Each structure stands twice: as C-alpha cells, then as structure tokens.
Amino acid sequence: MPTHSFILNGKQVRVDCSDDLRLLWVLRDLLGVHGPKYGCGLDVCKACTCHINGKAFNPCSVPVGDIQPTDQITTIEGLPDTVGQPLHPMQQSWLKYDVAQCGYCQPGQIMAAVALVNELKARGAQITDADLDSLRNICRCGTYPRIREAVVEAAANM
C-alpha cells in the first residue's frame, strides 16, 4: 500500500492507502478530519471545499496520489491559523450575519468565499454581484442572501 504525505493544517501527515482514493475520504475516513462534508462526490455541490496551497478545491475529486508532500492542504479547521487569529475574518462575518441554518454546507461555503476574495484581492479587484454569482456551493437551506452580505463585508476586512 503506497504511503502518501502532505501538509494538513500546518502539520506533515502520512497515510497508507491506494493512489486513487479521493482525498476527501483520506481526510474524513482515515485522518478523522470532519470539517469538509460529503455532499455529492461529484465536484458539484462543493460542500467539501478546502484549500490547496491557498486555492479552493474539492478533495472529493482529487486522488490522493496527485497530492505532493510539499502541498499545503487547509480545511476549515486550519483556516484561522492562516491569518494567525482565533477566527478568520470570513468566519467572523459569518457569525455577524448569522449566516448558517443547518450548517452542513457552511465550512465549504466559507472556504470557497475566502479563496474568491483572496483571488480578487490579488488582482486588486472589488467584489461584484457577478463574483458572488460565481460561487457554486449549494446551500439547500437557502442561506444565499446572507452569504452574499457576509462575503461582501469580509472582503472589506481581509
């Protein structure tokens, strides 16, 4: 069984499993990291959104064999450490607007929103309705309007 290694929330981890096992199951089933949620396993619902080297991606659709030992994987659990705060500004904004309902999709929503804002900031762009429209994460509770408000506010604080 091949050994895979990568940096998970700042710590080097090792796991023995086949190359083609999707990273979501490595995180959830083998490493016990439960922030990223299963919603479809098809790279559609985006509930499992995490970051790889600062960019949003969906571990349900990435074989662990494609992950390099130097890759930095960040889940919702590791997000605050990326800014050295108890909570990331996006999480603060989520609390301010009381965005969540059931909460199942929200870790993925937050991770996607952080990547979107970071990408806009890197380009020096202001967030627009079109940018918010580009977020594909499903929220079946329908929290979209509060998500939009929270992302706009966090963008001003990031």
Next chain:
Amino acid sequence: MPDLEVGDVRARANGISRRRFIGYLIAAPTLVAAADLTAAPPASASVPTVQPVDFYDLTDLLTDAANLTAALITVTINSDGTASFALPRAEVGQGITTAVAMVIADELGLPLGRVNISLSDARPELEFNQLTGGSNSMHVLYDQVRIAAAIARGQLARTAAKQLETPAPKLMLKDGMVTAPDGTSLSYGSLARAAAAPRTRAVLAQLKPASQQTLVGTPQPRIDALEIVTGNKQFAMDLEVPGALPTMVCRPPTINGTALAILNETQVKAMDGVTDIAIIPHTQWVPGGVAVRASTFGQCIDAIRALQVQWAPGAAAGKSDADVLRDLISAELPMTPALGQALDQRFTFYFRPGDPLETNCAVADVRPGSAEIWSAMKSPIYFQETVAQILGLPVSSVTAHVTQGGGSFGRHLFADAAFEAAAISKAMGKPVKLMWHRTDNFRQGRVHPMCTSRVQVTYLGSNVLTFDQRHTSVATDFTHGLGEILSATLADLPEGDYLGYSQSVFTLTANVPYNFGPVTQLLNEVYHPPGSLFNTSSVRNIYSPEVTVAKELMVDRVAKAMGQDPYQFRRSFLRDSRMLAVLDTAAKAANWGKPMAPLTAQGIGLHHEYKGYAACVAEIDCTPQTVNRTVENGYTGPRVTKVTYAVDVGLPINPLGLEAQMIGGIMDGIAQALTYSLHLQNGYFLEGSWDNAYYTREWNCPPNNLPSEGIQVIIMPPNQSEPGGAGEFGVAASMAAVANAYTRATGTMPTSFPINHNQPLGFTPLPTVPPIPQSPTDGLQESF
C-alpha cells in the same frame, strides 16, 4: 406564592389570557420541573361553516396531541449553574434549539449561554410529543418549556427564601443569581441540590409577563453558530462509533426495485478495503439493495460500481411524467357546475426532490440482544418502536439517538436511513456507518408528490361568486402518523392513510383568505398505499405551495378579467385584518405599482397557515439578456431580482431566526416556481446531481442590489401571546408571487411547474447501471 389557579393553555380558543399554569417538581438529584397541559379543554371545535381552518387547523391538531405528555418535558438546573433541556425534537437547521434556549433562559433568568440544549433520544412515553413536523415545534413547545422553567424558577426562589431568610416575593432572580434586598445573593448552581424535590408533586407556575421577557422577541444568533463556522458541529457521519465502518448501498435501476442475486460477490469482496457485502431486501421501511461495508467510502463507491446484481423491478417501472399526469387527471374530483362567467384552469406540479445537503445517513450497531442507532430523525419514537418489532427486540433494548441534521425538507419525517442501517448491521453482524450517495438520494429518496390543482372561479361584474379547487396528488406518505407507532398503525391500515391523514391534513391546511362566496377545496389521491409506486413525504411543504400557487394565479387572472389591479383586488376581497396588514406592508415596502421595464414585473402571493399570515411581492427579470445568461453546467433562466416578504407569526420568538427561515423559504419558492423538479422517465428519475436538479444557486438568487437589499423580510410586531409556525412558512407565498410576477412580465400564465420542466433537458442523465457515478479525478484543475 400566589393562590391556586389552574391555567388554560387553550386561552386563544376562548379569548381568555392567563399566565398561571400547573406543573410538576420531579423527584431528582437536582431541580427538575415539568409542565402539565392536559387539564386544558380541547380547542373550541365549532361547526365549520365555510373553511374548517378558521376554527381548527393542523397546528391545533399537532399541539393538542403533543400536550397530552407535556408533563414529561423537563428542565433541569445543574449544580454548575447551567440549565439543561433535552429537546424532544430534531434540529435540522430551523433554529429550534436556539429559540427554545431563549425561552428557557428568559423564564429562568439565566444568560443564554448557560442553557444547554441537547436532542433527546427517542422517548416512547412522550407519544405524540416527539414529532418534528408541520412547522409546529415552537407553537407547542413554547408553553411546555416556559411552564417547566417557571416552576424551576419558583422552586429556586422558595429554596433561596429559606436560606436567605427573606420572603420569596422580595427576591430578584436574574443572571443566574437570587438576590435579596440587602444585596446578599446565592447562585442557581448552589441552590440546585437543595431545591431538588424529594418526591414528584404538582405545583403552580406563574409565567413571566411579556414585559419582563428580555430575550424572547429579540434577534439572537444561533447557539451553534461558532461550532458551524469552525467545522466542529457534529452530524451523524462525523460520529466515531467503534467498529462502524463506511457503508453504502448499490441500488436498483428502478424506484423500489429489489435485489435478487449478486452475480460477482467473490470478486467484489476481494476488492481493496471491502469487509462485507449483503443483500438487503426492499421492504416498507427499508429501501434496500446490496450493501457494501469498507474501510472508506471511496472503496464503497468502487465496490458498488463493480457489483453485478440481478434486480426485480419496482412497481413504477415503465412510468413517466405523462403517465402520472394522465392518472392524476382521471382521478380529479368533479367540479361544481359553474353558473355564469367562469374561469377554469388546471395546473400541473411535477415531482420535486426532498434532498437536504446531508444525504440520508445513519450509524447502527445491532447486536443479538440490543440495538443502538444514530440518525437525524423527526419521528424517533415511531422508528424505535417499529425497528424493535423488525429486529425482534423489546423497545427498551433499542436506543435511538437523534443527531443534528444537515437539513430536512420533509426527508427526515421518515427514518429511512436508520431503518436501512439497522437492517444492514443485523445482516452483517457488525456496526455500520451508512451513507447514501447523492445520486441515489435524488433517484430513490422521498420526493414531493406530483400533483394537479384545478381552480374554477365564477364571477359577475366586480363580484366573485364561487371558488372551487380540486387538488389531485400522488399519495403523500403519512405513515409516520403522529410520530409513534399507534397513530402510525392507523395510518397504515387500508385507506387509513388517505382517510385518516391525507384528507385531514388537506382539510386542516387548505384555505382561501378571500370573500369569494361558497368555497370548496377537495383532495383526491392516486397510487395507494403510499410507497407502493413512489416514495413521498411532506417535502417542504405538504399541499400549501401548490394549492396556493394555483389559487393566487387565478386571483390575478380574475382581477385582470375585471380590469382590476392585483393588489387593490386582493384588498377588496380579503376577509382577515391580519392578512390585510401584511399585504399592505409588503406592497408599500416593495413600492407596488412602480414603473417597470418591459419583460420585468412585480407579482403578489399571499398565504395563511400555521397561525400566521404572509404576503410576498417578487420582482422578476425575464429579459433575453438575463434569461440567456450562461453558467457552465447550470441553469439560468428568468431571475428574481427582489423579494419583499411581510410575515405575521403572532409572537416572533427569535426575529433573526425567523428571518432566516423566511429567506430559506423564499429560495425554495423561487426554485419551485422556476427550476426545481425531477423528470420521471421509465420508472426512474433522470436527475442525479445538483447540476441536474436545479435548486436555487447564487446565480438565481436576487443580487444584492446595493445599497437596497435583494431580499427584505418584514416581521410584523407581536399581536398575540403565542408563536405560530415558521419552518415552511416562507415557501407558498413566495412561490405564488414569483409565478404571478412571471405571468405579468411575459403576458403568459404558466400552467405547469417548475416553469422550465417541459423545456429540453439541460443535462445528460447519469446511467442507472452502475447506479452511482465515479468521483472525478480532475479536481485540481478546477481550483481557484
């Protein structure tokens, strides 16, 4: 203490408002108190004249049933100064834990953060009082938990009075401290043991008047918000139950098919990580198929895709949308013969998924003499009692834990995953962590039944003479009864479901809020018993969205026929001042009648249910540049650009949570009117992913439109002493408003919903064999 007086929880029925109730101090190590609401007479069951719901509705039914065991609902004061309450309801995102914590904290005089709410295991002794449904939880629990908390507060005061040698009425109970006039004080925690009752006895509760409530009616964020945003909220699949390995089921290519044989068991069992394979026959309770247990869910997916299974088809094999529609139309009850000018229209509402974002899932550990199951269950008593029978165990040997649910939307009224997990665990003799694949969740999970709703309105001059509605639906499954096995058994009898539940629920919810002369609204159903062809449930929500859309579209049409404005027409025919108030409020805030560009328009929808009133004004943009927007693998179409929603729920407990529920309901209303359905073809649903079933996405959501808001929810001030329902109350009025806005923008009244259902399919259906698709491998190319 005040003189003896037994309160009357049905004060609303006889117009008397009282604030004193009887309840119990329960013998326990620390202070435990409960309510007694059985002394109250039933609600006034006056003879219905025009509309039964004017006198007794579904909320009353559920409340009267639940109150029979109110005395078993207890609030406990702990020695650490906290209060605990094991909520006999499911939390699926509706915010019931937060609202109940607010009520308890207010009544006790404790900071909100010191009230701990857990979800109660199934407690069969609660009978009808552990069903989460009908948007009824807050309505029924408001009195129950307040009384229990008030009794605890009274007992704390009596105990402190002795210790402080001060008469109880002179003590102040606030922020978890009992303080005497001289400033000496005792904490609730220090009093908890001394206040404990050595034996259970009845005592009086004096509730705080509304003027002394500091939390009820104020906006409070969810008590689990921090857990959610940090990823620490635990759902069923996050539990670490020893030995419970990932388990999934290979499902049949038709709805309710059953597995006959596995053709390559040896090869699949040898696959990486696979520990067990078992045929799980389809039954009334268990969807079934071939179960696979493995070290990871990824290996379950691989094994399911490799399985070769011989299937027997389900009873719906071969059926498509058009067949069901034909059967519905033939079952439609006759319309009252029309006298004079009549408008008559039938509307079709296609099947709709009941999918929450968390798929059906459960953990089960079934052993020879006991069983323990974890799942987000809204009828855990029914599950516990029924699964005990199936497993051949005494009810007391089955523990049913209610986990936090990742949404519900009617899906969790039935414990399908819990039944299935128990069956698999028994068959394999090992604990299992069962999770449904999303594709199965769409294709085999419970759906909102397809239905038609035909409306006939007769009118003369500027008067509506009659209004008749014939609702015909694929049978809605109510075999969960009132959440326990006795009423569920009644629902299970031949025709019992239809006569006892469907018809009752329809009669107790359908209504016409207008003075339209003689009104008839009748239901008929096809495909009995429920579950025989299609797996249905009260998917957010039962009949109201469809009944209301058909009704409100025809209201607009009559208004047009009379040459009247939709808003003014409604004003002149409404028969309830609270409905009029929400309509006026929404119309004013939305600036009803403002000039709109071509192919854009406003529309109105009204709805009365759950002791509440709602009015929605939606604005839609049907211009080509909006309709023809392209989103990769997404459906765009007309966009709702603004929604104004005025809601009167009597007594709002948590306006922030109530607003959230309305926003969610509006997102559902938009989806149900425009995009969200299932296509039935040859015995299975074509949709298999969220890119096929078009629930509202960000690109369908009203844009922020800064500085104004895309969504404005206006909560009417409290106007009665009790809360109505909220969980589903945002759906019907918004769906109707969107439908009316679309009609006014395009000049064409849609007659089937969602409006895009009969357009060319916007996706390539996934195969049915193997039943689930493999996960992609190119996720890194999509990163941003």
